[in-house]
Amino acid sequence: MVFAFLLVAAVTAGSTATLTYREARNSVLQASQDLAVSSFREVVSESAYDLPPGPDDLKGRLEAFARRGKPRHWHVFAEYGTTVRESSGTSPVSTVVTDELRRQAADRPTGSFQRVVKNGVPYLVIAMPLVLRMGLVDTGLDTGMVLYAVVPLEEEGAQVDALVTAARNGAVPGLAIALIPALLAARSVLRPVRELRRAALSMGSGRLDTRIAVRGGDELSDLARTFNDTAAELERSVTGLREAEARARRFASDVSHELRTPLAGMLAVTELLDEDAATAGLDPDTARAVRLISTETEKLAVLVEDLMEISRFDARAAELNTDEVDVAETIRRTLAIRHWTGRVGTELPDGIRARLDPRRFDVVMANLVGNALRHGGDPVTVTLRRGTADDGSPLLVAEVTDGGPGIRPEVLPYVFDRFFKGDQARTRSAGSGLGLAITSENVALHGGTIRAANAPGGRGAVFTVALPLDGGPRGRAPEEET
DSSP: OHHHHHHHHHHHHHHHHHHHHHHHHHHHHHHHHHHHHHHHHHHHHTOOOOSSOOHHHHHHHHHHHHHTOSSSOOEEEEEETTTEEEESSSOSSOSSOOHHHHHHHHHOTTOEEEEEEETTEEEEEEEEEEEEEETTEEEEEEEEEEEEEEEEOHHHHHHHHHHHHHHHHHHHHHHHHHHHHHHHHHHHHHHHHHHHHHHHHHHHTTOTTOOOOOOSSSHHHHHHHHHHHHHHHHHHHHHHHHHHHHHHHHHHHHHHHHHHHHHHHHHHHHHHHHHHHHHSOOOHHHHHHHHHHHHHHHHHHHHHHHHHHHHHHHTTOOOOOOEEEEHHHHHHHHHHHTTOTTTEEEEOOTTOEEEEOHHHHHHHHHHHHHHHHHHSOSOEEEEEEEEEOTTSOEEEEEEEEOOSSOOOTTTGGGTTSTTOOSSTTOOOOSSOSOHHHHHHHHHHHTTOEEEEEEOTTSOSEEEEEEEETTOOOTTOOHHHHO
16 A cells, blocks of 8 residues: 555656646747747848858858847858858858758748757757848749758756756655655555454464454445454354253263163173073074173273263263383284284384373274275285484384275275264164274374375275374373374
8 A cells, every 4th residue: 555655646747747847848948949030030130141242251150149149149050052151150050960961951941940069068059041031021032052050058057957857856855745644644544454354363262262352444444344244253153063062961971870880781691692592502592682782782881982982072071091112013913802813913123112191092093904904905014113203203103904905095085084984875884983083082182193095006904103202291181193
């Protein structure tokens, strides 16, 4: 805005100064020119000559003409054919009389003039042909002699230069004065824009009660009112969503807690039923029904435990209980407890120690290996190595790969979502659908990252976990980490 104001002021001042300079220059030069031309024409018309003129008589007359010059003395030159060249000064020939002016003098018996600049000095050159006189009357017949009056315009040039200086000196203060309203106008416009920017940043940081003070009734005020209305509506919507989310979390947590006690009893009963089905000689249909009840009860128990774990993450109640452990030994223990040692290949170098929450790291590795065994294909391999973060800090990197068909590209962005199913036609699964989501939350709680990809060539899935070797921040909420 300041630039625009200054540009308008500069264009206005420049245009005004240019027009003023042009008019004043033309006025100064026109006045001197008209006076010189009319005076020279009058002097020439009053003179009578004997033809051909004598050289001495001609020079005297030219000197007399020069003394009668207006607005100042002239330098008068006479040319008669190609034989006579005389002047009122020391040089008989003028260097400022041009061939063009000579041709104009031959064509115009009433005279002609031309402004010429020679060596940086402006001159007015007037050409006046002599005509034959009969008594006091001009016959209009050309005598062949042409008189030239050369008038220096140095004083007029100095006046024009003074006009240029005055125009320039007047334009510069005008620009400085224009800067003041430019700054005031820019400030009046940019202040509400800055307030709007600060308010938008405040809302972006989560303070949805941010509002802008509305002043006046212009377009910026309308924008501020629109912003306030939008912010109020957004606050109402987000508040409603948060309340609904809180109710949903509380419902899931309450349901999980309420189901936990009866499920414990049901699991004890199903264990007895499993034993009876194996030893009591039940008929095949009854035995199959008993095993189905036992299996579904175990799945329900797993789902309830996963829901309770997710509810702790949502309530930001999950904490790390870290300890320095041998990572390779921890992974071997995870595989041994679940009887996966013979089914899973390992590349676990000894000597890698890190501060981890052993229970949560066990959940991470168990979920990834179990997922590879259920949905991937042989061979399943767990690899452990050291790595380096972008900032140079040391990392613990664990990879779980399988030899299955891999993960479809359209599914990759959603594999860690809760209850997401890669096969939308599959309504039942062996797990709860929360395993990878819980894995992602546990990794984030350690201050690490987890990534799902396909192996080179598209054969098999690769899950890569990167954790700080010194352990993540204790008790950090997963929302903040992600």
